[in-house]
Amino acid sequence: MRENVVSLRAIEKVFPNGTRGLSPLDLEIEKGELVSLIGPSGCGKSTLLKVIANLHTPTAGDVRWWGRNFDHVGKDGSRLAFVFQEPTLMPWADTTTNVRLPLDLDGVPYTEAMTRVPAALQTVGLSHVANRFPAQLSGGMKMRVSIARALVTRPNLLLMDEPFGALDEMTRNKLDEDMARLCAEEHLTMLFVTHSLYEAAFLSTRVIIMAAHPGRIFAEYHIDPGIQRDESFRMSNQFAEICRDLNRLLGEASHASALEMAN
Ligand SMILES: Nc1ncnc2c1ncn2[C@@H]1O[C@H](COP(=O)(O)OP(=O)(O)OP(=O)(O)O)[C@@H](O)[C@H]1O
Numbered sequence: 001m002r003e004n005v006v007s008l009r010a011i012e013k014v015f016p017n018g019t020r021g022l023s024p025l026d027l028e029i030e031k032g033e034l035v036s037l038i039g040p041s042g043c044g045k046s047t048l049l050k051v052i053a054n055l056h057t058p059t060a061g062d063v064r065w066w067g068r069n070f071d072h073v074g075k076d077g078s079r080l081a082f083v084f085q086e087p088t089l090m091p092w093a094d095t096t097t098n099v100r101l102p103l104d105l106d107g108v109p110y111t112e113a114m115t116r117v118p119a120a121l122q123t124v125g126l127s128h129v130a131n132r133f134p135a136q137l138s139g140g141m142k143m144r145v146s147i148a149r150a151l152v153t154r155p156n157l158l159l160m161d162e163p164f165g166a167l168d169e170m171t172r173n174k175l176d177e178d179m180a181r182l183c184a185e186e187h188l189t190m191l192f193v194t195h196s197l198y199e200a201a202f203l204s205t206r207v208i209i210m211a212a213h214p215g216r217i218f219a220e221y222h223i224d225p226g227i228q229r230d231e232s233f234r235m236s237n238q239f240a241e242i243c244r245d246l247n248r249l250l251g252e253a254s255h256a257s258a259l260e261m262a263n
């Protein structure tokens, strides 16, 4: 059954300095979709994600989460979590304490929290560094801690803003494969921003290509959700074709953005 997770109607965001971050924009995300946002720098990807996370209030338009307003978010079956580009860990706290933070803030009893944290660490393959501090972790590990901190809240919607942007290609590929597995196992719905069309091609069931000046949806590209996201998919002709299509659309979106800027 289709279940609407997020619905945006005629969303606009104009910043106090007059910059139009988003022009009237409509978007629906259904349960189980893995949606990526790609587009030229400054086209409003982060702004859109923050509107959905309720970190930005839109200037106009209507946002619904599971068909209701934000007051209802956080109850069973309607939890969202945000992973930022930087891992933003507390340097003085070990991995366990960092991952436990949202549970402490939510008032989850310590004993329950201490069963959920190891489970989240196991999911991201970090059980062996539970007692290490951020300075003792690699960049990829810190990002995994940050993802575990999001997963420990058992989100139904995961929002990620260029989570693997600062990592090398191989680490990113590995994390993308882990994310694909995780999304399938946990039946996650995910919306993520990426600068890598390869990452978008690998992970998404739908790619939204945005254009700038003002920020808007330029094109949408659907990828068969039934595809197994693994190494053989990455090596396939099908993957190469998807990347080619996305590359073309991204080029067109950049061109359209530059034209708008010139006018
Ligand atoms: N707080 C703010 N005040 C004023 N303008 C802003 C603010 N945040 C973003 N903008 C502007 O809104 C537009 C969209 O910004 P946004 O950060 O959403 O782009 P982006 O697509 O995420 O870019 P990037 O790929 O570089 O991260 C840009 O022109 C940006 O300068």
Ligand SMILES: [Mg+2]
Pocket (backbone or CB within 6 Å): 045, 046, 047
């Ligand atoms: Mg951004």
